[in-house]
Amino acid sequence: MSASKILSQKIKIALIQLSGSSPDKMANLQRAATFVERALKEQPDTKLVVLPECFNSPYSTDQFRKYSEVINPNEPSTSVRFLSNLANRFRIILVGGTIPELDPKTNKIYNTSIIFNEDGELIDKHRKVHLFDVDIPNGISFHESETLSPGEKPTTIDTSYGKFGVGICYDMRFPELAMLSARKGAFAMIYPSAFNTVTGPLHWHLLARSRAVDNQVYVMLCSPARNLQSSYHAYGHSIVVDPRGKIVAEAGEGEEIIYAELDPEVIESFRLAVPLTKQRRFDVYPDVNAH
Numbered sequence: 001m002s003a004s005k006i007l008s009q010k011i012k013i014a015l016i017q018l019s020g021s022s023p024d025k026m027a028n029l030q031r032a033a034t035f036v037e038r039a040l041k042e043q044p045d046t047k048l049v050v051l052p053e054c055f056n057s058p059y060s061t062d063q064f065r066k067y068s069e070v071i072n073p074n075e076p077s078t079s080v081r082f083l084s085n086l087a088n089r090f091r092i093i094l095v096g097g098t099i100p101e102l103d104p105k106t107n108k109i110y111n112t113s114i115i116f117n118e119d120g121e122l123i124d125k126h127r128k129v130h131l132f133d134v135d136i137p138n139g140i141s142f143h144e145s146e147t148l149s150p151g152e153k154p155t156t157i158d159t160s161y162g163k164f165g166v167g168i169c170y171d172m173r174f175p176e177l178a179m180l181s182a183r184k185g186a187f188a189m190i191y192p193s194a195f196n197t198v199t200g201p202l203h204w205h206l207l208a209r210s211r212a213v214d215n216q217v218y219v220m221l222c223s224p225a226r227n228l229q230s231s232y233h234a235y236g237h238s239i240v241v242d243p244r245g246k247i248v249a250e251a252g253e254g255e256e257i258i259y260a261e262l263d264p265e266v267i268e269s270f271r272l273a274v275p276l277t278k279q280r281r282f283d284v285y286p287d288v289n290a291h
């Protein structure tokens with residue numbers, strides 16, 4: 001596929017760095033709607049909007065089940081219905097952050113991103129594949145696997161602009177998902193995320209820029225704002241990185257919207273200048289797309 005076809009035209013995007021979610025799910029959804037409306041006022045032709053990880057539930061292993069919803073497009077749950085209406089009302093592609101998902105067949109809970117097209121149709125979902133289980137001495141211990149189960153598939157979404165890949169937070173530490181989407185022709189990787197004040201300063205920018213440069217794609221990380229009243233202190237710093245590894249937009253720590261325009265010419269010209277896509281040595285190492 002030629003680089004010019006990867007992203008069919010320029011596209012304006014917004015990442016909404018919402019405040020760490022309150023215990024009131026409906027209030028969190030309303031707040032997301034207020035900010036989406038504001039994004040469309042401030043940048044009227046925004047076509048793609050991203051919300052943070054766990055934007056309408058506490059980011060806490062003992063709360064995931066309580067806040068979980070069954071995701072069934074035929075019987076839309078509270079968040080699915082709400083986000084679908086939002087996407088349709090503003091004619092946007094909406095990467096609806098993540099919500100805790102209950103699979104009624106297995107009784108398992110997942111950390112799941114739900115993605116809507118401009119008609120409000122739920123076009124796909126991504127279940128966090130790599131669970132955040134860490135013990136950093138004098139830093140942070142967190143074990144999503146206490147209550148969550150891991151997703152089992154990579155996710156690449158087809159839209160009217162082209163394809164993008166979706167991962168969730170810790171997924172960005174594993175280059176394989178981004179690589180798989182890029183090999184399928186994605187123009188961007190989008191990660192609703194919630195790094196923290198220990199790992200954020202160490203790795204947030206590094207990982208965003210690495211995934212961008214590895215694959216010569218745009219990378220978007222959308223974080224909650226920092227809330228020192230909550231048990232989990234999100235890093236903030238939602239960020240957009242271009243295919244050259246250049247940071248084109250970055251939030252601070254508070255509640256904020258950041259904007260960017262993704263440009264096919266930036267992808268194309270950089271891939272011509274540094275033609276990684278033509279220089280891979282699948283005779284030396286395996287092609288990830290061939291599995």
Ligand SMILES: NC(=O)CC(=O)C(=O)O
Binds near residue numbers: 194195196
């Ligand atoms: N919260 C996460 O899933 C990941 C994270 O904070 C980190 O990798 O650091």
